[in-house]
Amino acid sequence: MPRLTGRIIGRLTSRTPLRFSTQTLLLQLAVVALVVLLTSAVHGWLTYDRLGREAENQALTLARTVASDPQVRAEVQQISAQPGTPPAAELLAGPLMAAAEGARTRTGALFVVITDETGLRLAHPDADRLGERVSTDPSEALAGKEVTTRNTGTLGPSAGAKVPVFAPGSDTVVGEVSVGYSTETIGQSLARDIIPIALTAAGALLVGVLASFLLRRRLQRLTLGLEPEEISTLVHDQVAVLQGVDDGVIGVAAGGRISVFNSAAQRLLGQPDLTGAPWADAPVPAQLLALTRADAAEGDAVELVAGGRVLVASARKALHGREDLGWVVMLRDRTELQQLTRQLDAVGTMSTALRAQRHEFANQLHTIAGFMSIGQHQQARDYLARLAATGPLNFPVDQAQLLQDPYLQAFLGAKGVEADERGVSLRLGPETLVRGHVTEPQEVTTVLGNLIDNAVNAAVAGSATDRWVEVEVLDEPGEGGGAGTLHVVVGDSGDGLGPAVAAVGSEAVFAEGFTTAERPARAGGGQGLGLALSRQLARRRGGDVRVLDPGSPGGPGAVFVATLPGTTAGTTGAPDAQPATEPAAEPIERDSDV
Incomplete structure (x- = not known):
């Protein structure tokens, strides 16, 4: 016997986790015991409440009987009409005391109390309480209402009723009758009724224990002895392999831990193997965590930026x-598709520029041909000199002559x-100066x-009635003739980032999925990724994109500054020029009327 007891104690104190089947058995036993206890408690409470209501009804019936007694009504009216209250000795020997005590003795009530119209006791089981005010509020009964109560008075806890006493032949309230039955009597009745309840509960608990043991044995047979x-x-590993062959796959177990984190997911997210880590604390973008929330729509695809990639x-x-x-979370790389999309945008932009250039060249050639045909050779030369100075295109961009790089000129x-x-x-700021050429156009x-699309x-x-976007572009030469840095400042006439962004900080605009559009971003549509992607591209090159000025309602709007190192070449600093290392420190100049 001591050896068996030692084994049981050792099993209970061991740190080895219990088998699932054992945990299931214990859980079932706990549930059965809890259900039986709750059922018994609810049944006992209902029985107690029923007995209390019966006591209240019995008290109400007795109170009505006493209050309707003609002798009681006449005596109470007579006492209420007198100034003051009769002495306790007189009340003790009076007819009201005899009527009240007779009714209490016959029915086994805890008390039968009669009061005048002010709530002073005219009859009470305790003679020392006569002439005193009742301990419970008699106002409702004295107002002509019948009420049932459960409270604690001078004689202890009780369930009772209060009934008004009317003057003979009228509706005038001259007093009230209070009757109560002890709740201890109710508890004794409940104790007699609880015995069959306890026997039934014990039988149900025994049946539940037997059923739990049988279910445990069947579970072990069905699982061939394997733990769930x-x-x-x-099964989870098999599903993950079948559904994620070439893409990033993250398997999240029902318990909230990562069970699969394949190499593709590690490469796309730039993270080590996170298998076994809690999914809620994993260092992954918040959009991925949101996909597995209980209220998330299954199958919806979202775009996000991670490690400089669009996923x-x-x-x-x-x-x-x-x-x-x-x-199972699936990750697909759309970086190459995004690059092709940007290249297509660039091609479209250049096509628009070339179409405009073709029309402009045709007009300019016609003008030159006209000068030559009428012999105005000097005017033709002057016209060509102006074209060489201002550029061949006539885009609707204010101060376009400040920009000499052909790629930037065509794009803007x-x-x-x-x-x-x-x-x-769209206009160029007066500080615009690009002396080299762009080497990373994409x-x-x-x-x-x-930045320009957001500003527009x-x-x-x-x-604001005057709608404008101002861009300043400045290139900074690299050290030793190396690749230079392109600085871009973009401002607009809008209403700024708004108070909602100001409350959380301007960095919120660079979060993936952030948008100030009135309608929510369409899932998978790419809306809200522009600023996040722009900042990641700039930071990957050692630069940055940030908010210089959040703007204000009514304009001018927000000002963004971007620094793109290693994107220009052929930049040579003039001896008298001091390239600004931080051009974003100066705000864009605004028109005086804005």
């Missing part, structure tokens, strides 16, 4: 029959056409295009 955690791991993520429930295995010119179609004037297009949208949505 082992089966879950096998499309989706999540699906992993099920085996009716068993919930958790979630096409953006100016798009902005002009929306009623926005990344410059991405950053500059996103803000100007269109703004409340």
Whole structure:
């Protein structure tokens, strides 16, 4: 026997986790015991409440009987009509005391109390209490209402009733009758009724224990002795391999831990193997965590930026029959598609510029041909000199002559056409100076295009009547003749980032999925990724994109500054020029009327 006891104690104190079947058995036993206890408690409470209501009804009936007694009504009226209250000795020997005590003795009530119209006792089981005010509030009964009560008075806890006493032949309240039955008597009745309840509960508990043991044995036979955690791991791994062959796959078990984190997911997210880590604390973008929330729509795809890559993520429930295995999160790389899209945008921009250039060249050639045909050779030379100084294109961009780089000139010119179609004037700031040429047009297009598009949208949505977007571009020569840095400042006439962004800080605009559009971003549509992607591209090159000025309602709007190192070449600093190392420190100059 001591050896057996030692084994049981050792099992209970061991740190080895219990088998799932044992845990299930204990849980079932706990549930059965809890249900039986709750059922018994509820039944006991209902019985106690029923007995209390019966006592209240019995008290109400007795109180009505006493209050309707003609002798009681006449005596109470007579005493209430007198100034003051008779002495206790007189009340003790009076007819009211005899009527009250007779009714209490016959019915076994705890008390029968009669009061006058002010609540002073005229009859009470305790003679020392006569002439005193009742301990419970008699106002409702003295107002002509019948009430039932459960409270504690001078004689202890009781369930009772209060009934008004009316003057003979009238509706005038001259006093009230209070009757109560002790709740201790109710408890004694409940104790007699609780015995069959306890026997029934014990029988139900015994049946529940037997059923739990039988269910445990059947579970062990069905699982061939394997624990459900082992089966879950096998099925989860199989589902993850079948559904994620070439893409990033993250398997999240039903318990909230990462069970699969393949090499593709590690590469796309720039993270080590996170298998076994809690999914809620994993260092992954918040959009991925949101996909596996209980209220998330299964199958919806979202775009996010991670490690300089544009990813499309989706999540699906992993099920085996009716068993919930958790979630499988799929990651697909859309970086190359985004690059092709940006290249296509650049081609479209250049095509627009070339079409405008073709028309402009045709007009200029006709002008030169006209000068030559009428012999105005000097005017033809002057015209050609002006073209060489200002550039061959005539885009709707104010101060376009400040920009000499052909790629930037064509790109901003096409953006100016798009902005002009929306009623926005695109202009270059007076500090614009680009002496070299752009060597990374794809990344410059991405950053500059996103900033200008956002500024144009803000100007269109703004409340200012004069809608404009101002861009300043300045290149900084690299050390030793190396690649230079391109600085870009973009401002607009909109209403700024708004009070909501000001409350949380301007850094919120660079979060993936952030948008100031009135309608929410369409899932998978890419809205809200422009600023986040632009900042990641700039920081990957050692630069940055940040908010210089959040703007204000009514304009001018927000000002963004971007620094793109290693994106220009052929930049040589003039001896008398001091290139600014931080051009974003100076705000864009505004028109005086804005």
